[in-house]
Amino acid sequence: xxxxxxxxxxxxxxxxxxxxxxxxxxxxxxxxxxxxxxxxxxxxxxxxxxxxxxxxxxxxxxxxxxxxxxxxxxxxxxxxxxxxxxxxxxxxxxxxxxxxxxxxxxxxxxxxxxxxxxxxxxxxxxxxxxxxxxxxxxxxxxxxxxxxxxxxxxxxxxxxxxxxxxxxxxxxxxxxxxxxxxxxxxxxxxxxxxxxxxxxxxxxxxxxxxxxxxxxxxxxxxxxxxxxxxxxxxxxxxxxxxxxxxxxxxxxxxxxxxxxxxxxxxxxxxxxxxxxxxxxxxxxxxxxxxxxxxxxxxxxxxxxxxxxxxxxxxxxxxxxxxxxxxxxxxxxxxxxxxxxxxxxxxxxxxxxxxxxxxxxxxxxxxxxxx
Amino acid sequence: xxxxxxxxxxxxxxxxxxxxxxxxxxxxxxxxxxxxxxxxxxxxxxxxxxxxxxxxxxxxxxxxxxxxxxxxxxxxxxxxxxxxxxxxxxxxxxxxxxxxxxxxxxxxxxxxxxxxxxxxxxxxxxxxxxxxxxxxxxxxxxxxxxxxxxxxxxxxxxxxxxxxxxxxxxxxxxxxxxxxxxxxxxxxxxxxxxxxxxxxxxxxxxxxxxxxxxxxxxxxxxxxxxxxxxxxxxxxxxxxxxxxxxxxxxxxxxxxxxxxxxxxxxxxxxxxxxxxxxxxxxxxxxxxxxxxxxxxxxxxxxxxxxxxxxxxxxxxxxxxxxxxxxxxxxxxxxxxxxxxxxxxxxxxxxxxxxxxxxxxxxxxxxxx
Numbered sequence: 034x035x036x037x038x039x040x041x042x043x044x045x046x047x048x049x050x051x052x053x054x055x056x057x058x059x060x061x062x063x064x065x066x067x068x069x070x071x072x073x074x075x076x077x078x079x080x081x082x083x084x085x086x087x088x089x090x091x092x093x094x095x096x097x098x099x100x101x102x103x104x105x106x107x108x109x110x111x112x113x114x115x116x117x118x119x120x121x122x123x124x125x126x127x128x129x130x131x132x133x134x135x136x137x138x139x140x141x142x143x144x145x146x147x148x149x150x151x152x153x154x155x156x157x158x159x160x161x162x163x164x165x166x167x168x169x170x171x172x173x174x175x176x177x178x179x180x181x182x183x184x185x186x187x188x189x190x191x192x193x194x195x196x197x198x199x200x201x202x203x204x205x206x207x208x209x210x211x212x213x214x215x216x217x218x219x220x221x222x223x224x225x226x227x228x229x230x231x232x233x234x235x236x237x238x239x240x241x242x243x244x245x246x247x248x249x250x251x252x253x254x255x256x257x258x259x260x261x262x263x264x265x266x267x268x269x270x271x272x273x274x275x276x277x278x279x280x281x282x283x284x285x286x287x288x289x290x291x292x293x294x295x296x297x298x299x300x301x302x303x304x305x306x307x308x309x310x311x312x313x314x315x316x317x318x319x320x321x322x323x324x325x326x327x328x329x330x331x332x333x334x335x336x337x338x339x340x341x342x343x344x345x346x347x348x349x350x351x352x353x354x355x356x357x358x359x360x361x362x363x364x365x366x367x368x369x370x371x372x373x374x375x376x377x378x379x380x381x382x383x384x385x386x387x388x389x390x391x392x393x394x395x396x397x398x399x400x401x402x403x
Numbered sequence: 404x405x406x407x408x409x410x411x412x413x414x415x416x417x418x419x420x421x422x423x424x425x426x427x428x429x430x431x432x433x434x435x436x437x438x439x440x441x442x443x444x445x446x447x448x449x450x451x452x453x454x455x456x457x458x459x460x461x462x463x464x465x466x467x468x469x470x471x472x473x474x475x476x477x478x479x480x481x482x483x484x485x486x487x488x489x490x491x492x493x494x495x496x497x498x499x500x501x502x503x504x505x506x507x508x509x510x511x512x513x514x515x516x517x518x519x520x521x522x523x524x525x526x527x528x529x530x531x532x533x534x535x536x537x538x539x540x541x542x543x544x545x546x547x548x549x550x551x552x553x554x555x556x557x558x559x560x561x562x563x564x565x566x567x568x569x570x571x572x573x574x575x576x577x578x579x580x581x582x583x584x585x586x587x588x589x590x591x592x593x594x595x596x597x598x599x600x601x602x603x604x605x606x607x608x609x610x611x612x613x614x615x616x617x618x619x620x621x622x623x624x625x626x627x628x629x630x631x632x633x634x635x636x637x638x639x640x641x642x643x644x645x646x647x648x649x650x651x652x653x654x655x656x657x658x659x660x661x662x663x664x665x666x667x668x669x670x671x672x673x674x675x676x677x678x679x680x681x682x683x684x685x686x687x688x689x690x691x692x693x694x695x696x697x698x699x700x701x702x703x704x705x706x707x708x709x710x711x712x713x714x715x716x717x718x719x720x721x722x723x724x725x726x727x728x729x730x731x732x733x734x735x736x737x738x739x740x741x742x743x744x745x746x747x748x749x750x751x752x753x754x755x756x757x758x759x760x761x762x763x764x765x766x767x768x769x770x771x
Contacts, residue, residue: 079735107725109735112687114680118473119725125469126462126726137590138687142680160589205579207589236575238686 069101070130070314072307073123075116076108077136077264078239084265087285089135089159092303102311105129112138120147124154131155131314133307148172155320157310159303161389163322173322175306179209179284180216181327181357181383182299183260185335186281187220188353189296190228190258192346193279197227200251200278202261202269204238206402208391210262213283213299215395217260219363222397224349231256232400238264248272258296258341270295279341286336295339297350302334327383328357357383364388369396426762431702434752438745445740451731459730463723470722472609478711478718479610480505482617483672484696485703485710486624487665491549491559492705493628494661495641498548500563501669502693503570504541508670509677510574511540513593513684514582516677520596529600534674541670542663544570549662553655559662571689578685592685602679613675617711620668624707637661669693698746717742 072093080090086108097104105127110119116139123129124147132154134144140158148156148169156172163174190199199221203210214232221228231254233247240263248259248269259273260281267290273280274291282288282298306324313320326332335354338347357363360383368377370393381388394400443453464474484501491498512533519529548566551557577583579591602612628634637657640647648654672692677684699717703709724738757763 073729105729107728107735110725111690113676113690114476115690115721118476118722121469122463122473122725123729125467127729138685142682205591207591209589 069103070311071103071105071128072096072131072133072311073105073127073129074133074135075110075119075139077112078109080108082265083267083287084284088301089303091285092307095304096307096311099308099311101315112136117143117147124151129154131310134158144172145169161325173320175324177301177332178327178383179299179301179333180212182333182335183213184216184220184363185350185353186260186297186299187217188224189342189346189350190281191221191225192349193296193341193343194228194258196255196257197225197229198256199228199230200256200259201230201232202244202247202263203232203234204263205236206234208389211391211394212388213262214398216363218395218397220353230398232394232398235263241268244268245272252276252278282336288336288339292340294341296341296346297338298336300334300336302332305331328354329360370394371396371398422762426756430752430755431749434749438748441744442741451733455731456727459727460723463726464719473722474715474718475610475614477721478714479613479617480672480676480692481695481699481714481717482621482711483668484692485699485714486620486707487669488697488700489703489705489707489710490624490661490665492700493641494637494658495644496552497560498545498563498662498665499560499697500545500548500567501696503567504545504666504669505673505693506574506688507544507570508537508541509673509688510684512537512674513677516596516600517594520600526599533678534671537670537674538667541673542667545666546659546663549659553658574684590685592683595683601682602675611675611679613679616671621707621711628707698742702749
């Protein structure tokens, strides 16, 4: 009871303060509902993290320019029941027609439960988790093979390094991270057979102190190009720049953070998917349940080359991009892991599901996943 | 907590009690109002309307039945974490490790569920066993903090904070290794306990039973701390540990007991996170509830029953946060600014107790 009283008094006092300053747009709460399509995006971190969340926010910003599309966003939503309530609030209070749940842990149980509860609303989740047999038909997944852009990073890094050592700060030893590490190695090896990759796992998606320590340790170990797969690569790129070593980015553009040493970076191009969703919704068409892709269908890109890229690196990287657009395979077998076992028996297509279960580091990568 | 100091024994009259009560209400409420005013100035500097802000806060927190359920659901873990700070605070400890106990409690519940669920143990048995495992794990974890404090003189604030990181590391170690569900490739988690073993919602609402558990515990702990010899002894120890020792009170046992109770509360919050929300243990358990509980307990002046409305207020701030972000184009950090202002103003207001004549007993009056 007392809490209602408190809030009401708080409200009145604040209201009085607001009235006193006449310059304010009183009561002008704009309605987020408009004719057309309302797309709501939920992010697990801040929109300006130079990483995963920023990559989505950049795409949503582009979506704002599409006719008849209203964009609503919410940042820093944890992977708890908070996200269920955030999505429900977008549906109930803002009339969202499509919810984009951008963090891995949002899917189960939150997206699944809400999709069942709101069959008229479309839910799409940014990881390949949707199962046609068990999951609601108004839910779905979209996913980009970022390892293709990391392969290009590797090519450029392989020709920009002088020590032949590339450092990689990684979050967790899970398949999507391992695939990026291995792709950097294969990219670098494709142009520089002496190139190696050294990995340090921080164990967390976002642990800036440990990321800085890892970046410093890799620089100390003689790596003269650093790259990473963590939620926000800002710390790694900045540390590389202050240490005077070159860097390749991840998720979004980190070029402004390293004016001297930035080579290129692996970036998502979510706007390809988001614009397609919005246009289909506006036209009353069904949304595909599962969308995945890479370079061949314009879903990833590399950051424009920075001062750290040598002319040879730029030429080779551009050639590699053309190759990937033509679906040239990255994993050309047979390949051994760094313990000597053959883990890739033959050449696999870049989208082969076999590669989604990757649980090894290839020969040439020093580091351990256990 | 006598409001009178005198050499002769006195009986507290209704008037004295009322004055003390009025002071305990007026000062925090005043602090909230001042916080709201400071925050309004902050908003005006940002070019945003405080009126819009507080209207949306109301709408998103209490304005619709959906909003109220949203608020209460978010308040559920916060009540338990607020209690986890409040009980050690009564015995004079600044124990900030509820987050670790929550994580470890939730993990233990999920871990013990694996053999129970695969072994086909009935739901009626599995559920309480999971909850008990969570409370024991959380309780034992924080009891270590109390024991270190009493037996080794280790500062409980530092040890409980550091132990939070150890607790999270322990969970990660098992979740990413021994107890990892093979199906959870890109988000390491324990085996899902399955729908049948999940805690449901309070009928007619979306709110899980953790809210009721928090309410009951708040009442029980309020009675324990204020109506029993245990609570009295604990509060005496909190007032002056040396005096308590001199009186022959079992200070060590009291400290360990209070920290164990605190850990059990946080562990129970972890149980509900696993059994009512996630269905498995993973990194999502680390959501910061334990740290928000510190703020809530301070706002409630470490008063178990008052933790409940304060937690509801924080639930409302969180519940309306999304709406405010979307409608006012403000970053999520705005809510943190509000919480920070409330915290600082509130701590400052602690110095005001006893300074207002109106709340003090007049000299010579009301004495028998």
